[in-house]
Amino acid sequence: MLDTTAEEYRFLLNRLTDYFNNKNSMNRREFIKNVARAGVAVGFPTIIPASALGKDGAVAPSERITMASIGLGTQGTANTKNFFSDKRVQIVALCDVNNTEGRQYYGYGNNETRGMRAARAQFGMDIPAFNDFREVLEQPGIDVVTTATPDHWHALVGLACVAKGKDVFGEKPLTRTIREGQVLRDSVMNSGCIWQTGSWQRSLPAFVRAAEIVRNGYLGQISRIKIGLPSNFKAETLSPEPVPEGFDWEMWQGPAPRSSFYNPRRTFTRWRGVTNYSAGKIADWGAHHLDIALWALGCDDSGPKEIVPTHIEWPKDGFSDQPMKFRVSLFYNNGVEIEISDMNRNGVEFFGSKGKLFVSRETIFSDPIGIAETRILPTEDRLFPIRHGDHFTAFIDSVLDRRIAVTDIDVAHRTNTGCLLAEIAYKLNRPIKWDIKNEKIIGDEQAARLCDRAYSAPWVLPA
Structure with a gap:
C-alpha cells in the first residue's frame, strides 16, 4: 500500500x-x-x-x-x-x-x-x-x-x-x-x-485548450466521451529467423514469457502485436487519449468503477494475438461514460449539455463552432504551463526546480490502469468491477489474476 x-x-x-x-x-x-x-x-x-x-x-x-x-x-x-x-x-x-x-x-x-x-x-x-x-x-x-x-x-x-x-x-x-x-x-x-x-499530448496546445474548455464548463455537464485509437497490427504470417549476431535476444525478452520464435519484424517493429510484450493499442495510444479525457474531467487521480466490453474481434491466424477490432466502455463515479474503440475517429470527443468538442493531433473543432475558440481567462482553471515549449524541456524544467512533472507517476498509473482494465474486460468478454480506493477487481477472481503475471527467471518484481 x-x-x-x-x-x-x-x-x-x-x-x-x-x-x-x-x-x-x-x-x-x-x-x-x-x-x-x-x-x-x-x-x-x-x-x-x-x-x-x-x-x-x-x-x-x-x-x-x-x-x-x-x-x-x-x-x-x-x-x-x-x-x-x-x-x-x-x-x-x-x-x-x-x-x-x-x-x-x-x-x-x-x-x-x-x-x-x-x-x-x-x-x-x-x-x-x-x-x-x-x-x-x-x-x-x-x-x-x-x-x-x-x-x-x-x-x-x-x-x-x-x-x-x-x-x-x-x-x-x-x-x-x-x-x-x-x-x-x-x-x-x-x-x-x-x-x-x-x-x-499534454504539452500540445490543442489538447491543453480542449481540456481547459471542458474544465471550465464551456461544454456544460459532460455525459460521454468517445476515444478513437488506431487498430492493432495486422495478423501477418511470419517465419522464424536466426537471431543476428550482436543482438541479445534473451535480455530483450527479460521478464516476459520465454519464446524461441525470433523474427525481426515481430521483435523490432511489431512487438506491440504480441501480448507477452504489450497490451497493444489500447495501452499504447490509450495512454495518450484516455490521459487527455481524464485530465479534462479533473479525475486523473481516480479510476473507473465498471468496465464493459461491447465489441471484440480476434485474429484467426498470424503472429499477433491482439484484437483486430474492439470497443469497451469505462464508467466513472461522476456519471461519465468513456468509450474506447479503434472504430471511432482517432482523437477524443467530448459530449456535454452545451455542445460537443473533438480534439486530435491534427485538429480541434466544436459544435457550436464558437466553443473551440473560447478564450480561457487567467482567472479561470488553467492547466500545466509548458515553460520552454515541449514535453522534453518540461521534464528538464521539473528536474531543475523539483516541481511535479507534466504527466507524473500517479497520473500515468491511473491512466494505464484504465487501459489495462479495458484489456482484461475484452479478453474475458464480460464486464468487470473495479474498487477505486483499494485498486483491485472485485467479484471476479479470474479477472483479478490478470492484474499481475509471473516473471521469467531470474527476474523478480520487488514486493
Missing part, C-alpha cells in the same frame, strides 16, 4: 523547490520537518544527490544535467535526440541490447537504422555504451535517465532507476500490468525522484 498520497507527494516536491530557492533561510532541520509532514522517512542526502548541490566537483543541474539513455529503438532514439538538443543536458551513457547494424527497423515508417551502433554514430562515439541497464546505473555521475524499452521492461527498468535515486523520463504505457504499476508508483512516490511519462 502507499505510504505517501499523491497530494503529499506533490507537497514534498514543492518543499524541495522551497529548499533550493531559499537555502539561506531554510535550515536542514526545517527541511526535514517539512518532508516528515509528507510521511516520508528520508535523510537529507537521500532526496538530494550530491550532484544536485554541485558538490565534489559535480556540475549543478542548473548548469548541466547528465543523462543516460536506456532503449534505443525508434522511440528511444527520438527521445534521446530531443534531450541531446537541450543545452542543459549532456548524454553520458547509452544502453541497448541491439548492437547489430540496426536494419531490422526498416519499413517502420522510415528507413533509418536503430540500436546501439546507430545511436553512437548519431550522438557520439565517445559516449560509453552498455548492453545491460544495470551496468549503466552503477556508473557514477548520472543525474537522470530516459528509458524507452518495450512495455514488458518498463517496470523493472523504472524501479532500478528509482532505487538508484535517478529522476526518470519513462515511456508510456507506464507498465505492462496493473500490479507493476502499483509497485512502481509506490516506489517513485516514496523516493522524492521526479518521474515524467511520455504522454506528450
Whole structure:
C-alpha cells in the first residue's frame, strides 16, 4: 500500500523547490520537518544527490544535467535526440541490447537504422555504451535517465532507476500490468525522484485548450466521451529467423514469457502485436487519449468503477494475438461514460449539455463552432504551463526546480490502469468491477489474476 498520497507527494516536491530557492533561510532541520509532514522517512542526502548541490566537483543541474539513455529503438532514439538538443543536458551513457547494424527497423515508417551502433554514430562515439541497464546505473555521475524499452521492461527498468535515486523520463504505457504499476508508483512516490511519462499530448496546445474548455464548463455537464485509437497490427504470417549476431535476444525478452520464435519484424517493429510484450493499442495510444479525457474531467487521480466490453474481434491466424477490432466502455463515479474503440475517429470527443468538442493531433473543432475558440481567462482553471515549449524541456524544467512533472507517476498509473482494465474486460468478454480506493477487481477472481503475471527467471518484481 502507499505510504505517501499523491497530494503529499506533490507537497514534498514543492518543499524541495522551497529548499533550493531559499537555502539561506531554510535550515536542514526545517527541511526535514517539512518532508516528515509528507510521511516520508528520508535523510537529507537521500532526496538530494550530491550532484544536485554541485558538490565534489559535480556540475549543478542548473548548469548541466547528465543523462543516460536506456532503449534505443525508434522511440528511444527520438527521445534521446530531443534531450541531446537541450543545452542543459549532456548524454553520458547509452544502453541497448541491439548492437547489430540496426536494419531490422526498416519499413517502420522510415528507413533509418536503430540500436546501439546507430545511436553512437548519431550522438557520439565517445559516449560509453552498455548492453545491460544495470551496468549503466552503477556508473557514477548520472543525474537522470530516459528509458524507452518495450512495455514488458518498463517496470523493472523504472524501479532500478528509482532505487538508484535517478529522476526518470519513462515511456508510456507506464507498465505492462496493473500490479507493476502499483509497485512502481509506490516506489517513485516514496523516493522524492521526479518521474515524467511520455504522454506528450499534454504539452500540445490543442489538447491543453480542449481540456481547459471542458474544465471550465464551456461544454456544460459532460455525459460521454468517445476515444478513437488506431487498430492493432495486422495478423501477418511470419517465419522464424536466426537471431543476428550482436543482438541479445534473451535480455530483450527479460521478464516476459520465454519464446524461441525470433523474427525481426515481430521483435523490432511489431512487438506491440504480441501480448507477452504489450497490451497493444489500447495501452499504447490509450495512454495518450484516455490521459487527455481524464485530465479534462479533473479525475486523473481516480479510476473507473465498471468496465464493459461491447465489441471484440480476434485474429484467426498470424503472429499477433491482439484484437483486430474492439470497443469497451469505462464508467466513472461522476456519471461519465468513456468509450474506447479503434472504430471511432482517432482523437477524443467530448459530449456535454452545451455542445460537443473533438480534439486530435491534427485538429480541434466544436459544435457550436464558437466553443473551440473560447478564450480561457487567467482567472479561470488553467492547466500545466509548458515553460520552454515541449514535453522534453518540461521534464528538464521539473528536474531543475523539483516541481511535479507534466504527466507524473500517479497520473500515468491511473491512466494505464484504465487501459489495462479495458484489456482484461475484452479478453474475458464480460464486464468487470473495479474498487477505486483499494485498486483491485472485485467479484471476479479470474479477472483479478490478470492484474499481475509471473516473471521469467531470474527476474523478480520487488514486493
